Amino acid sequence: MDVTRFLTSLAQTLSTMSLYKPGHSARERVIDRTYALLQDLLLDDQHPDFSFLGDEVVYERSSLRELRDWEWSKRFATMGIQRLEFDPDVTREDFVEFLDEVYVRVANPGAQIDTTEARQTKPLRVRFGALGIRSETDAGRKVLEKEIVTATITYHLGEEIDAIKYMHQEVLKSGELPLLEAEAVVRSLSVAMHGESEMMLPLLMLKEFDQYTTTHCLNVSVLTMALAEHLGLNARDVRTFGVAGLLHDLGKVKIPTEILNKAGKLTDDERNVMQNHTIEGAKLIITSERELDMAAAVAYEHHIMLNGGGYPKRHYQRDVHKASTLVHVCDVYDALRTNRPYRAAWEAEKVLKYLEEKSGSEFEPDIVRAFVKMMRALEGRVAHVEYAEAAAA
Ligand SMILES: [Fe+2]
Ligand SMILES: [Fe+2]
Numbered sequence: 001m002d003v004t005r006f007l008t009s010l011a012q013t014l015s016t017m018s019l020y021k022p023g024h025s026a027r028e029r030v031i032d033r034t035y036a037l038l039q040d041l042l043l044d045d046q047h048p049d050f051s052f053l054g055d056e057v058v059y060e061r062s063s064l065r066e067l068r069d070w071e072w073s074k075r076f077a078t079m080g081i082q083r084l085e086f087d088p089d090v091t092r093e094d095f096v097e098f099l100d101e102v103y104v105r106v107a108n109p110g111a112q113i114d115t116t117e118a119r120q121t122k123p124l125r126v127r128f129g130a131l132g133i134r135s136e137t138d139a140g141r142k143v144l145e146k147e148i149v150t151a152t153i154t155y156h157l158g159e160e161i162d163a164i165k166y167m168h169q170e171v172l173k174s175g176e177l178p179l180l181e182a183e184a185v186v187r188s189l190s191v192a193m194h195g196e197s198e199m200m201l202p203l204l205m206l207k208e209f210d211q212y213t214t215t216h217c218l219n220v221s222v223l224t225m226a227l228a229e230h231l232g233l234n235a236r237d238v239r240t241f242g243v244a245g246l247l248h249d250l251g252k253v254k255i256p257t258e259i260l261n262k263a264g265k266l267t268d269d270e271r272n273v274m275q276n277h278t279i280e281g282a283k284l285i286i287t288s289e290r291e292l293d294m295a296a297a298v299a300y301e302h303h304i305m306l307n308g309g310g311y312p313k314r315h316y317q318r319d320v321h322k323a324s325t326l327v328h329v330c331d332v333y334d335a336l337r338t339n340r341p342y343r344a345a346w347e348a349e350k351v352l353k354y355l356e357e358k359s360g361s362e363f364e365p366d367i368v369r370a371f372v373k374m375m376r377a378l379e380g381r382v383a384h385v386e387y388a389e390a391a392a393a
Contacts, residue, residue: 002040002041006040006041007070007072009037012034013031013034014102017103018103018106018107031096034095038090042086047085047086048085049083049084049086050084051082052073052084053082053187053191053235055074055235056069058191061181061187062180080105080197081102081128082191084126085126085127085128086125086126087125087126089125090126091125098126102128157202157204157218157385158388158390160185160189161204161214161388161390162390163181164214164246167181168250168253171253171284172253175284175287177250177285177292179288179292182247183239183243185221185246186239187239189218190225190235190239190242193226198381199381200382200383201222201226201378202222202385203219203222203334203385204218204219204386205387206387208387209339210257212340213252216249216335216338217245217248220245220249220334221242221243222242223245223330223333224242224244224245225239225241225245226374227326227374228241228242230371231326240295241323241326244299247281247295248281248298248299248331249299250280250281250284250285251279251280251281251283251299252281255273256273259273259274262342263341263342275303278300279300279312281296281299281300297321297323298324301320301321302324302328303328304328305363306325307361309362325363328363328364329368329371332355333351333375336351336354337351348375352372355372356368356372
């Protein structure tokens with residue numbers, strides 16, 4: 001199966017369309033070839049889908065190495081095509097219809113792309129647009145639907161939830177971290193955040209207390225990426241921070257749920273177990289993946305306060321990694337915004353005020369300032385997604 005050949009042939013078809021009118025043999029030939037490559041692809045993968053992230057193309061949850069910095073990935077993304085998917089029974093006619101629609105955008109990059117639900121009411125065998133479209137196909141994915149007031153995208157984080165749960169189970173079972181899964185979740189979240197022209201924050205809402213660990217690490221990953229992007233980091237660094245956010249509480253997989261969700265005050269022993277998640281997490285990460293030294297640092301440092309308080313206790317004074325200061329703020333924000341057995345969720349504004357109060361003692365002032373500014377600017381662009389697992393459908 002040659003995914004790269006299909007995509008490059010697709011790009012070539014779109015270029016050829018600007019040179020030859022419909023019906024011209026050169027145009028028909030290149031369409032035939034690309035359609036044949038698509039048929040080949042469909043033999044191996046009945047529902048191929050692609051995400052165009054600007055600097056990379058993601059297929060089957062991993063980045064296509066050959067297409068790093070591919071010009072067309074950027075072009076698709078700027079045309080509003082971040083996601084492209086095909087059904088197994090796509091006909092040549094469907095395919096030509098799709099090419100015609102995309103070609104309009106190639107010829108006129110400013111054209112508004114119609115990714116609204118109205119467009120998707122007819123059963124399309126080729127779908128493209130923002131990330132939200134992917135829900136339309138697979139009944140198994142249609143588990144959670146939450147309309148966003150300000151946007152037409154529908155978010156479904158079922159697959160990401162499943163992937164995180166799988167990751168946590170693997171870590172518990174084998175002590176090994178499935179890094180590819182972690183990276184795939186972060187990529188997928190990043191696509192979800194950028195499905196619209198302006199950034200969105202898809203944040204999970206907790207329904208059951210035992211979903212806390214999954215919900216929390218997903219939200220912290222989203223918030224950390226948004227903040228990193230807001231601070232001007234490049235796309236690749238943003239995702240590295242996203243992985244660190246996703247893994248910051250990895251050590252909690254080892255904590256018994258009775259302690260994790262205890263409504264009353266923790267005993268000293270229980271508190272020790274709880275606080276040890278920082279050291280456990282760092283250990284798990286560093287022994288599984290040497291490359292993840294930054295994520296390990298974040299797992300270790302994300303409860304250390306600017307004034308030296310917090311935990312784990314350090315034997316000597318040194319600065320924490322910048323990523324830890326970002327994750328620290330996002331971590332506290334998400335924790336306070338969530339219902340816990342011992343406390344109801346706080347309103348967003350109350351949490352922002354709290355962060356500002358603790359700025360300079362607990363948190364890095366620059367980071368708090370940036371975070372508060374970002375959250376206020378994103379008001380109305382936070383999508384509260386209900387928790388549902390894709391596998392449960
Ligand atoms: Fe933590
Ligand atoms: Fe946390």
